[in-house]
Amino acid sequence: METHLYYDVVIVGAGVSGLYTALHLSKKKNILMICKESLNECDSMLAQGGICVMRDEDDYDDFVEDTMRAGHYENRKDSVKIMVQSSRNIINELLDLGVDFEKNPDGSLKYTKEGAHSKPRICYYKDITGKEITETLQEHVKKMHNVIIMEHVIMKDLLIENEKCCGIVAESSEQEKIVYYIHAKDTVLATGGIGGLYEHTTNYSCLTGDALAIAKKHGIRLENLDYVQIHPTTLYQEKKGRSFLISESVRGEGAVLLNSKGERFVDELLPRDVVTKRIYEEMEKENSRWVWLSFKNIPSNVIIEHFPNIYRTCLEAGYDIMTESIPVVPAQHYFMGGIYVDSDSKTTMEHLYAVGETSCNGVHGRNRLASNSLLESLVFARRAADRIEKE
Ligand SMILES: Cc1cc2nc3c(=O)[nH]c(=O)nc-3n(C[C@H](O)[C@H](O)[C@H](O)COP(=O)(O)OP(=O)(O)OC[C@H]3O[C@@H](n4cnc5c(N)ncnc54)[C@H](O)[C@@H]3O)c2cc1C
Incomplete structure (x- = not known):
């Protein structure tokens, strides 16, 4: 229809x-x-x-x-x-x-x-x-x-007349598909990032850079397509799916990165790309799939008040950040x-x-x-x- x-x-x-x-x-x-x-x-x-x-x-x-x-x-x-x-x-x-x-x-x-x-x-x-x-x-x-x-409506293409955008073509994601021709004077693309294209990402899997592919098809200018940010610290888990982010603000509040010997190997507050690089180097050196993040410098009341979601999610995964370090690994995060x-x-x-x-x-x-x-x-x-x- x-x-x-x-x-x-x-x-x-x-x-x-x-x-x-x-x-x-x-x-x-x-x-x-x-x-x-x-x-x-x-x-x-x-x-x-x-x-x-x-x-x-x-x-x-x-x-x-x-x-x-x-x-x-x-x-x-x-x-x-x-x-x-x-x-x-x-x-x-x-x-x-x-x-x-x-x-x-x-x-x-x-x-x-x-x-x-x-x-x-x-x-x-x-x-x-x-x-x-x-x-x-x-x-x-x-x-x-x-x-x-x-x-549950997915943009599939742009409507273009005389080289001007005049809306989009979209499709409902229900079993019985409806194709929508949405005519509009102005169109705004706000389709988020590209993490859904990666195996390890903090992003929702539905974010697959659709607008970028459509823009490219129509010769609309793109920029810096290789500038992808990897977040240094996501919770290492065997299960598949979206990686759980351990916010950088835990490091801002005093959490430290450790290798398997319990030694710090990087200044945790350097820019993300630099910290990520050092983590990968340490993982390679130790032949490990993760490094450790310790919360021991953060008072427990700060953990409860500032990081309740991280505390709860780690507990559900089997780690009590009040008393033990957690395994972390970098993952695709931002475009x-x-x-x-x-x-x-x-x-x-x-x-x-x-x-x-x-x-x-x-x-x-x-x-x-x-x-x-x-x-x-x-x-x-x-x-x-x-x-x-x-x-
Ligand atoms: C775990 C995590 C933690 C973060 N923490 C921070 C933080 O602390 N501070 C900070 O500044 N930033 C943070 N970021 C980044 C920030 O959240 C995002 O960059 C920002 O929210 C992006 O907003 P957006 O509106 O561009 O995209 P989104 O919020 O991702 O929205 C994208 C929308 O596009 C829709 N869409 C995509 N493709 C189509 C299509 N083909 N058709 C129809 N709809 C489509 C989606 O359904 C969705 O509604 C974090 C990101 C993650 C993943």
Whole structure:
């Protein structure tokens, strides 16, 4: 069966970048959002560590420098500046929407630290920051009368006329397939990362870079396709499927990496790619499939309050992090490359935008600084919405 649908904007993907775009488009526009599986099956729900913010004006240079250094200075500096300058407004807006970031007794935001940050500047909610932000955004978008969300609908192609994008072709994933021709003035690709293509990944398996393949087919510019981030620490398990991430903020709070002799072999707070390389070297030296992560320097009340999800999941896997080290191994985690976009998230095709992990606005360079991706997704999703409104 085939059907034609007509909207002002179609947003492909319902993680933070898709949701935030919808939230910032005019209420007068009819908007359709689709997602491949259920609404909650997106990486945004999995983010543990938190979301960065420029602490104050004095932090501006340091935040830019930390992001550039982690990215091996291959970042587009203008994009980095935009992200850092916009960060406080984004956090304030999330607070206004009801996101419950951790606070100090005087009501100010509590910050945590992760690798390659020169100071604590990460806002967080326990170790489930992504779930807290995503569910809050979902709640607001679901209340918008001009937005329809369709789950289990998969984008298969773009609709193109005179070299301009005018919507998408999609298919329902039910047994009796419906093919949707979704006509829209503007199309936003918010399809997340590529982890589903890997055997070991922290990502949802449905994230297979579909938008990238479609963009390539139509000659839309892509960038840095080989810039894939491997996260140094996921829980080593024999079972197949998504690897459980052990957030970098546990190392920020004092967890240390050990070899089989119980010796430290790396500064745990170096950038992710450097720590990953050292872990692989140590694994090779010891002919082991993992190294160990010890939580012994983290007080038990901090484990319970800050890392309840990690504590519980490790217990379920048979490890009590209060008393023993856990085996960890690097896994595919994040894609720095993507569909090339300008600083308003516009692709090289008219009326086609890309936001979030599927896009490449150059913020991350060759390696993403921890907790910069939720922020980058929100900043540039908002800019896409503003640009669509202006055109
Ligand atoms: C375990 C884990 C921990 C993380 N921790 C942090 C952290 O602490 N801080 C931080 O900043 N970042 C973190 N990240 C990264 C961050 O979560 C993601 O980069 C970000 O959430 C991506 O958002 P998104 O909207 O681009 O994509 P997603 O949230 O992944 O959403 C993608 C959407 O696209 C849809 N989709 C995909 N293909 C199609 C298709 N063909 N048709 C229709 N729909 C499609 C999916 O169904 C989904 O709705 C973490 C990531 C993981 C995996």
